[in-house]
Amino acid sequence: MYNPLLHKQLNELLDKSSIAIASNDRGFYTRFIANIYSIEAIYLQLYGNHKTGKESFIPLLTTIIQAYKLRSEALKKRDNSKTHDWFLSNEIVGMSLYVDRFAGSLQDMPSRLAYLEELGVNFLHLMPLFQSPANESDGGYAVSNFRVIDAKFGTIEQLQNLQKTLQEKGMYLMLDIVLNHTSQQHEWAMAAKAGDKHFQDFYYCYDDRNLPNAFEATMPEIFPESAPGSFTYNHEMQKWVMTVFHNYQWDLNFTNPAVLIAMLDTIYFYANLGVDILRIDAPAFIWKQLGTACQNLPEAHQLLRLIKLCVEIATPGMALLGEAIVAPKEIMKYFGTGAFTAKECDVAYNATHMALQWDALATGNVMVMLAAQQDILQKPLGTTWITYTRCHDDIGLGYEDSMISNAGFNAYEHRMFLKEYYAGTYPNSPATGALFGVNPKTQDARISGTLASLCGLEKALLKNDSLATQLAIKKVLLMQAHSIFLGGIPMLFYGDEVGYTNDYSYLQDGGKSYDNRWMHRPIIDWDKQAKRLVAGSVEQQVFTATKQLLTLRKALPAIADKKNIEWLHPHNIHVAGYKRSSESQTIFCLYNFNGSPAFLTWYAFKEKYAGVTTLFDHYSKTNYTVGRDDEFFILDGYGFYILEVLIN
Ligand code: GLC
Secondary structure, eight states: OOOHHHHHHHHHHHHHTTOOTTTTTHHHHHHHHHHHHHHHHHHHHHHTTSTTTGGGHHHHHHHHHHHHHHSOHHHHHHHHHSOTTGGGOTTOOEEEEOHHHHTSSTTTHHHHHHHHHHHTOOEEEEOOOEEOOTTSOGGGTSOSEEEEEOTTTOOHHHHHHHHHHHHHTTOEEEEEEEOSEEETTSHHHHHHHTTOHHHHTTBOEESSSHHHHHHHTTOOOSBTTTBOSSEEEETTTTEEEEOSSSTTEEEBOTTSHHHHHHHHHHHHHHHTTTOSEEEEESGGGSOOOTTSOSSSOHHHHHHHHHHHHHHHHHOTTOEEEEEOOSOHHHHHHTTOOGGGTTSSOSEEEOHHHHHHHHHHHHHSOOHHHHHHHHHHTTOOTTOEEEEOSOOSSOBOOOSOHHHHHHTTSOHHHHHHHHHHHHHTOSTTOOOOOEEEEEETTTTEEEEEOOHHHHTTHHHHHHTTOHHHHHHHHHHHHHHHHHHHSSSSEEEEETTGGGTOOOOGGGGGOTTTTTOGGGGGSOOOOHHHHHGGGSTTSHHHHHHHHHHHHHHHHHHOGGGSOSSOEEEOOOSSTTEEEEEEEOSSOEEEEEEEOSSSOEEEETHHHHTTSTTOOEEEETTTTEEEEOOOTTSEEEEOTTOEEEEEEEOO
């Protein structure tokens, strides 16, 4: 309903900031008016009862106006040139990388762009670049200054130059905002330690163990081995502080509106650096409430919606990715629910499917993958996934036990098998990985290891076994292809494009040795990368095929993520198949997760496309004539097919 007081307040603020509502800044004004009621409503729900809630509302509006005023003309132009759903395109292909481990520094990055372009990557996720203490950094996710680039990477000017170069090349940039916590060396934490009450209120600080004990009774542990519990005693403050992740990562207290405003301002700082997609780190954790798991709470969603509304007003070209690695049903809620459907995070990781691919690869059976699709397919139109096989984190088998039992397996034994298989301890397992975050109380564990090592390349190379090497390469490509055509932005993890195996040098570094995720975060050796040009080398085989898959993706409009995926019925338990369709084409993508040839009845195609007669495999450039229902399409062991329906 129209609220004259709110409009008066807003107009006064806009006038004071010389916003030209009738001319140059009209779009901004329109967006503000369109969103201000929702902003006020959500804000009051979250902060209406806080002691500084009412007085903090105007500073929130001022932060939005300031962000817009600071936005460069070039970025405003870029905002206008993007459609609201630009990220659904099949032409976007991402890679996630550590600037220091990939290129050396920010200054060296531009000279490496040609390599990425050669591969077909046009969207970069640069792993955290902002100041983070060397020995307690969590790979940059413990930030001590949100606005100063860590000296080991370079300077903010170099980042800005890189962004400009990317923009000129038509490439996109993603950076992280670590919203949930700061390093204990951030100036806010330092002030809190020095006794500043204002900054102690930025965190969850308690004099004794009463509330920490009560919280911990229902909070799962995130790093049970390296950082058990969720609170750490700080001797300087003589208080217990909430530290859900490592003990040096202090959880921000978003029930305090001052924290919201400070972090929104940081979000805008990144937006105005030219970030195209902002990766909101660990959003599931941003709201805590006694007696709950302190994850996925409704208020966390409210906060994200509020952030989305604010971003849409001042910096609309920046999309939001919620890094929620949680249960499948919970992940879906980060796209928004109810009236906010498709109005919260634009993008989320398809972590469920990523883990399901690993499930299918180990078992050779796709039934659990299929059992999970009903949930995954609930993603609303207008939002998209990051699809991936590996990232910098561990692989969590986060899907529900019911999905495993619906597929006919015993959930406990099934999970046990997967962990042993990828840790390489299961008899004859080809994989070389390690368990991460083993929780002795719950038996829970996740998996570390590079794509290639988990697919068997490390063992094969060690044994000099050329057959096993070829098999491992096939598995790597099967895994990549499956996620590249699935729907969403494929995000390669650097090194995987040439088959890096595990790097154990992290064990020699005291700041990393407690965290085996470093085994799959390689330091790029450009001589190895150069082998992509040596015919027959592992690097050449993996790179060339990956590049071919990316080129293919960009050429097939049906692969754009328009809620246009349909799964084939399980005619063969080894074969995962999905149909992707657009107005102009229909593609069947088929994957045999088993080592032996698989037979798929031609009826599987006819069932999904009446009258289909001819299929063209874009990968092998082969034509297939569709046969009778009692005849079969035969898939090679670990083979995959990108089959377009040809209309005669
Ligand atoms: C995210 C990051 C992970 C980090 C954690 C804590 O999950 O991906 O690497 O350890 O957040 O910031």
